[in-house]
Amino acid sequence: xxxxxxxxxxxxxxxxxxxxxxxxxxxxxxxxxxxxxxxxxxxxxxxxxxxxxxxxxxxxxxxxxxxxxxxxxxxxxxxxxxxxxxxxxxxxxxxxxxxxxxxxxxxxxxxxxxxxxxxxxxxxxxxxxxxxxxxxxxxxxxxxxxxxxxxxxxxxxxxxxxxxxx
Amino acid sequence: xxxxxxxxxxxxxxxxxxxxxxxxxxxxxxxxxxxxxxxxxxxxxxxxxxxxxxxxxxxxxxxxxxxxxxxxxxxxxxxxxxxxxxxxxxxxxxxxxxxx
Numbered sequence: 001x002x003x004x005x006x007x008x009x010x011x012x013x014x015x016x017x018x019x020x021x022x023x024x025x026x027x028x029x030x031x032x033x034x035x036x037x038x039x040x041x042x043x044x045x046x047x048x049x050x051x052x053x054x055x056x057x058x059x060x061x062x063x064x065x066x067x068x069x070x071x072x073x074x075x076x077x078x079x080x081x082x083x084x085x086x087x088x089x090x091x092x093x094x095x096x097x098x099x100x101x102x103x104x105x106x107x108x109x110x111x112x113x114x115x116x117x118x119x120x121x122x123x124x125x126x127x128x129x130x131x132x133x134x135x136x137x138x139x140x141x142x143x144x145x146x147x148x149x150x151x152x153x154x155x156x157x158x159x160x161x162x163x164x165x166x
Numbered sequence: 167x168x169x170x171x172x173x174x175x176x177x178x179x180x181x182x183x184x185x186x187x188x189x190x191x192x193x194x195x196x197x198x199x200x201x202x203x204x205x206x207x208x209x210x211x212x213x214x215x216x217x218x219x220x221x222x223x224x225x226x227x228x229x230x231x232x233x234x235x236x237x238x239x240x241x242x243x244x245x246x247x248x249x250x251x252x253x254x255x256x257x258x259x260x261x262x263x264x265x266x
Binding site: 002003006010013014017018020021023026029030033036037040043044046047048049051052055056059060063064067068071072074075090093094096097100101104105108109114115117118119120130131134135139142146147149150152153154156157158159160161163 | 167168169170171172173174175176178179180181182183184185186187189190191193195196198199200202203206209210213214216217218219220222223225226228229230232233234235236237238239240241243244245246247248250251256
């Protein structure tokens with residue numbers, strides 16, 4: 001049953017990701033990306049990471065994509081709709097992408113390290129409690145640094161987007 | 167149970183799609199969105215490895231990736247708004263002032 005759900009969500013994620021890249025209108029891209037993030041958060045649930053699934057929905061769908069849609073509303077996107085792809089340098093980039101994908105897939109399929117079917121036996125217990133204990137005990141300094149980075153980004157975004165006085 | 171390489175293959179496919187968006191599209195907004203897609207595919211890898219080797223560090227790294235991504239998007243969209251105010255364009259090829 002888990003496999004069926006995984007295939008369903010994976011197919012949804014790939015289709016919406018393709019829509020993000022292929023859509024003509026940036027608003028359609030943004031909405032498709034929202035749908036893609038929802039599928040990925042369902043995959044996080046399948047991976048037994050419910051906290052990450054909720055964080056994914058809150059942060060990506062709730063904050064980041066709304067920010068994108070606000071910026072799309074502020075900027076006039078109509079002139080950018082005319083031409084979708086960068087002209088002229090498509091072929092080398094396509095070859096590079098195909099090489100990248102084939103190389104990564106070949107490495108993953110060739111190696112026996114990734115063929116594990118069953119996860120290592122879990123310790124059991126309350127996963128979210130253990131996760132937050134680890135996060136706030138062992139990784140307290142990185143956590144604080146991340147919050148300082150977020151504050152700096154907040155101030156920086158306000159300064160950058162402000163109208164010049166005068 | 168789902169084998170580990172299924173998750174990694176899904177992450178590979180999403181990463182390649184995101185890289186295609188970054189390299190091929192000429193709309194700055196869509197390029198930024200494709201960047202988000204690539205970061206998210208890396209998160210799938212982190213969480214899958216953390217699950218299959220029973221290690222919380224995968225999820226902790228994913229939390230940090232999400233936090234840094236939020237900061238990156240805020241700054242990038244601020245730069246974009248300032249850019250569009252100075253030069254009303256969304257095409258990547260028109261923003262080459264700093265090219266050597």
